[in-house]
Amino acid sequence: MENILEALSFxxxxxxxxxxxxxxxxxxxxxxxxxxxxxxxxxxxxxxxxYGGIGVAVFxxxxxxxxxxxxxxxxxxxISIITLKHRERMDTFIGLMWAVGMAxxxxxxxxxxxxxxxxxxxxxxxxxxxxQNDIYFMATLLISIIFIMTFWYREILAVSYDSEYxxxxxxxxxxxxxxxxxxxxxTVVVAIKVVGLILVIALLTIPVYIAEKLSNTLYMMxxxxxxxxxxxxxxxxxxxxxxxxxxxxxxxxxxxxxxxxFLFINKIK
Amino acid sequence: MSIIExxxxxxxxxxxxxxEEINLEVEEKDFLAIIGPNGGGKSTLLKLILGINPVKDGxxxxxxxxxxxxxxxxxxxxxxxxxxxxxxxxxxEVVLMGHIGSKRPLFGYGKEETLCAMGALTQxxxxxxxxxxxxxxxxxxxxxxxxxRALCAHPEILILDEPTASxxxxxxxxxxxxxxxxxxxxxxxxxxxxISVIMQYANKVVHVNKRLNYHDISTNTKGMTHQCNHFCxxxxxxxxxxxx
Numbered sequence: 001m002e003n004i005l006e007a008l009s010f011x012x013x014x015x016x017x018x019x020x021x022x023x024x025x026x027x028x029x030x031x032x033x034x035x036x037x038x039x040x041x042x043x044x045x046x047x048x049x050x051y052g053g054i055g056v057a058v059f060x061x062x063x064x065x066x067x068x069x070x071x072x073x074x075x076x077x078x079i080s081i082i083t084l085k086h087r088e089r090m091d092t093f094i095g096l097m098w099a100v101g102m103a104x105x106x107x108x109x110x111x112x113x114x115x116x117x118x119x120x121x122x123x124x125x126x127x128x129x130x131x132q133n134d135i136y137f138m139a140t141l142l143i144s145i146i147f148i149m150t151f152w153y154r155e156i157l158a159v160s161y162d163s164e165y166x167x168x169x170x171x172x173x174x175x176x177x178x179x180x181x182x183x184x185x186x187t188v189v190v191a192i193k194v195v196g197l198i199l200v201i202a203l204l205t206i207p208v209y210i211a212e213k214l215s216n217t218l219y220m221m222x223x224x225x226x227x228x229x230x231x232x233x234x235x236x237x238x239x240x241x242x243x244x245x246x247x248x249x250x251x252x253x254x255x256x257x258x259x260x261x262f263l264f265i266n267k268i269k
Numbered sequence: 270m271s272i273i274e275x276x277x278x279x280x281x282x283x284x285x286x287x288x289e290e291i292n293l294e295v296e297e298k299d300f301l302a303i304i305g306p307n308g309g310g311k312s313t314l315l316k317l318i319l320g321i322n323p324v325k326d327g328x329x330x331x332x333x334x335x336x337x338x339x340x341x342x343x344x345x346x347x348x349x350x351x352x353x354x355x356x357x358x359x360x361x362e363v364v365l366m367g368h369i370g371s372k373r374p375l376f377g378y379g380k381e382e383t384l385c386a387m388g389a390l391t392q393x394x395x396x397x398x399x400x401x402x403x404x405x406x407x408x409x410x411x412x413x414x415x416x417x418r419a420l421c422a423h424p425e426i427l428i429l430d431e432p433t434a435s436x437x438x439x440x441x442x443x444x445x446x447x448x449x450x451x452x453x454x455x456x457x458x459x460x461x462x463x464i465s466v467i468m469q470y471a472n473k474v475v476h477v478n479k480r481l482n483y484h485d486i487s488t489n490t491k492g493m494t495h496q497c498n499h500f501c502x503x504x505x506x507x508x509x510x511x512x513x
Contacts, residue, residue, distance in 0.1 A: 036356055150376055158366045161356050165418075168319060168345055169369040212357055216402035221357045 007241055012128055016247070019130040020233040022138040023187075023194045024207075028226030029145055030187040031204035032211065032218065033180050037160050042079055042181065043204055045094035047188045047197045049075035049101030054122050054192075055108030065137055065189065071101065072185035080178040125196035125248030127237070138190045145183055149222070156180065157218055194233070195248035206255040207232060210262050232258060271296050272426065272456060273318060278327035280310075280317060287313050291327070291481045295426075295473075300452050302471035303460045309478035311460045312348070315428055318458075319345055331426075344419030344455075346412070348430040354404035360414050361399040364389055367421025389417040393447055409440020413447065426456045433463060445470050 007013050034043050050072040057067025075097055082093045109119050121129065149156065158166040159176040167173045191200045211224035236251030273295035280288040287310045295301055303311050316322045317329055320336035331339045344367075364386040365378055373379070390396045393413040403411060412432055419427055429448070433441040441463070448457050449470055461467050467474065474484040 153376075154365070154369065154373070154378070157358070157362065158369055161353060161358055161363070162347070162366070164347055165345070165366065166369065168321065168340070169366070170340065171369060212355070215357050216359055216400075217362065218357050 003242070004238070012130075013241070015130045015132070015135060016127045016237060017234070018135055019127055019138055020194060020237055020251075021230050022135065022142050023190050023203075024229035024233045025226040026138070026142045026145055026187050027191050027203050028207055028211070028224075028229045029149060029222045030184050031208040031229070032222045032225050033156070033160065034184055034204055035208045035212065036218065036221075037180060039181070039184065040201060040205060041091070041094060042083075043184050043188055044201050045079065045098045046072050046075045046181075046185045047192065047200045048098040050185070050189055050192065051105035051122065051197055052101035052103075052108075053105075055105030059108040059112050063133075065134065065193075068189045068192065069186060072189050073182055075101070076181035076185040077178065080174070080181050083177070084174060121196070122192060123196045123198050124246050125192070125194050125199065125251075127194045127247045130193060134190075134193060138193075141186050141190055145187070148179070148183065149219075152176070152179075153219065160218070195251055199248050199252045202252045202255060203229065206252075206259050210259060213262075213266070228258070229255075272332055274328075274330045274333075275318075276328045278317065278324065278329060280313060280322065280324070280326065286479065288317075288477075288481075289479050291477075293475060293481060293483070295456060295458065297425075297456055298452065298454070299456050299458075299473055300448070300471045301456075301458045301473045301475065302467040303458065303475050303477055304462070304464060304467065305477040311477050312430060314477055315345075315430055315458075315460065319343060319428065341422055342425045344422055344424030344427045346415045346419050346427070346429040346432055348434070356403065358403050359400050360390070360395065360403055360406070361386055363403055363414055364399075364417045364421055367418040386417070386421055389420040390414070392420060392451075393417045394443075407437075407440065409436045409443060412436060412440070412444055416444070416447065416451075420451075424455065426458065427451060429457070429459045431460055431462065433461065 008017075034040055050068045053068040053071025054064055055067075056062070056071065057064045060067075078097065079090075079094065082090055086093070105122075155166070155171050156176055156179075158169070158171060159173050160180075163173050163177070166176075187204075188197075188200055191203050195203050207225045207228035208221070210228055211221045215221040215224055232255040233251050236254040237247055239245065239254065240247035240250040271294040273293070275291050275293040278288060278291040279286065291314065303314065305311050313322065317324055318331065318336060320340060324336075329336055332342060336343075361383070365382060367386070367389070368378075368382045373382075387396060387399060390399055393416050395410060395413050395417060398406065398410065398414075403414065406414065416427070416429070416432075427448075432444055432448075436444070448459065451457065452470075459467070459471070468486065471486065474486055476482045476484070
């Protein structure tokens with residue numbers, strides 16, 4: 001207990017907690033949308049393409065979030081165009097973007113003179129290195145997501161549930177589909193900071209999977225996912241601090257164990 | 270007065286013709302069945318009437334105007350309602366989607382909209398399921414919810430694409446009885462494979478296979494269905510022989 005109180009007095013731990021909670025709530029909401037729209041593979045593609053953006057940002061000396069965001073949003077646009085035009089080839093294109101994005105990132109980081117910062121931190125997260133600016137970025141994103149979801153809930157629900165019907169009722173399906181992808185891209189970018197791009201998919205899906213079983217509306221699913229995700233993140237961070245292990249992996253393992261526990265309890269009920 | 274008027278309509282993708290020289294008039298309170306082989310152009314014809322596909326050759330007028338102008342007067346029940354059954358959505362929310370396109374409150378759903386949606390659910394006999402997750406319903410129940418969704422917009426024409434495909438026989442009967450009662454004040458257009466069922470309810474049948482053949486059946490079969498409860502393809506074949 002003393003340990004925890006002592007830890008909480010460090011500003012970087014406080015930042016990590018705030019960032020963890022902000023990203024958990026954002027990924028709960030957006031993860032729900034990704035799962036119900038069957039976009040998990042797309043989100044994976046966006047996450048890995050974003051690594052190319054990180055490489056570009058490092059190479060040009062730009063803020064990392066900016067580079068990653070631009071690349072991720074670009075990837076979201078490309079995926080949106082491909083899904084609407086060449087749906088049958090989508091997996092090929094996403095696989096391509098996935099790999100090329102990573103390759104661009106790795107090469108550019110190699111080429112950056114004198115740059116030897118821990119590039120593992122982007123693969124597995126570096127929540128303890130969250131800055132004040134990062135937190136502002138995350139908070140702005142979360143507020144935007146909540147605002148968009150509240151204002152356009154019925155349209156987004158209709159597009160996700162039955163896009164053909166939504167189109168017939170005059171909803172601009174393409175606009176909302178692209179909007180969902182862009183929000184996913186930005187959420188993936190901030191989640192990279194917390195758990196890293198390799199683990200981002202787990203953060204976006206595990207809490208959502210549990211929430212899906214417990215809710216019969218989309219907003220309930222979003223709220224529950226956000227809550228579960230926050231709890232897993234906090235417990236994961238505590239383990240990371242206590243045993244001095246990587247925070248991203250710790251958060252994911254806590255989530256996965258909770259999922260197995262949940263499935264087990266569900267089974268014996 | 271005809272509420273749908275199709276004149277010399279042809280339609281195709283690339284160079285392949287799907288529909289050729291279609292002429293059709295639908296009058297108020299008609300119960301029109303569209304039959305025909307798979308790939309014969311039935312769904313394409315619906316999409317043209319609904320304004321999803323643009324008309325290039327010939328003309329379609331709904332209520333005397335272009336289809337795009339009267340979308341709110343046409344309710345549509347899509348073909349496959351068995352997809353996405355894991356989706357966390359309550360029956361009432363599905364029905365509320367029917368209001369999309371009309372005026373909406375800034376956030377959430379208006380009180381009137383909810384009342385109207387409940388009314389539509391009552392009409393199809395599904396009001397007690399309003400807060401059940403859509404995936405927990407049977408295929409037939411789900412189809413009735415989709416009809417309620419279409420009714421929500423107070424349509425004057427209700428278009429259904431294969432409403433009874435993959436639904437058990439009791440469910441099918443309930444849906445057709447529902448359509449029959451709705452037909453007292455709404456025009457019904459239904460695409461179906463099940464000719465024997467259609468014959469009991471429809472007053473007009475068109476067969477679409479690139480071209481359209483029109484059958485008025487309002488007189489010759491209606492009397493017969495009162496005589497017996499059973500009417501299947503065999504009876505139809507017998508009927509056919511009698512006529513011959």
